Amino acid sequence: MTEKFICPYCERLLTEKHYCVSCKKDFSIEAAHTNEGTLPDYQIAQQDYIDNVCFHLLKEFIPTSNWDIRQIGTIRDALINVLIKFHGKKEYDLYPWLLEPEDTISM
Ligand SMILES: [Zn+2]
Numbered sequence: 001m002t003e004k005f006i007c008p009y010c011e012r013l014l015t016e017k018h019y020c021v022s023c024k025k026d027f028s029i030e031a032a033h034t035n036e037g038t039l040p041d042y043q044i045a046q047q048d049y050i051d052n053v054c055f056h057l058l059k060e061f062i063p064t065s066n067w068d069i070r071q072i073g074t075i076r077d078a079l080i081n082v083l084i085k086f087h088g089k090k091e092y093d094l095y096p097w098l099l100e101p102e103d104t105i106s107m
Pocket of ligand 1: 011
């Protein structure tokens with residue numbers, strides 16, 4: 001059986017071939033990885049990129065600081081908020097997540 005997913009940009013239902021009609025974007029690679037519970041390499045690299053930027057920012061102020069995902073996550077949330085709110089960036093492009101199945105749509 002083919003699971004149907006929600007578009008991470010517009011939250012509309014993707015087609016059975018994992019295509020978003022309104023965004024005109026194909027999510028078949030992302031859907032195949034979601035079925036295996038993982039992100040594609042390019043999205044893992046994007047997450048690492050953001051986390052590394054946040055870690056380096058922290059190190060600007062606290063050079064001795066260690067990798068701590070709570071601190072990095074706090075900086076990341078603030079950074080992503082600014083990029084979305086003031087620069088029109090998309091959260092999914094900045095810090096992608098697994099596709100959400102159809103049944104998580106709230107009625
Ligand atoms: Zn869409």
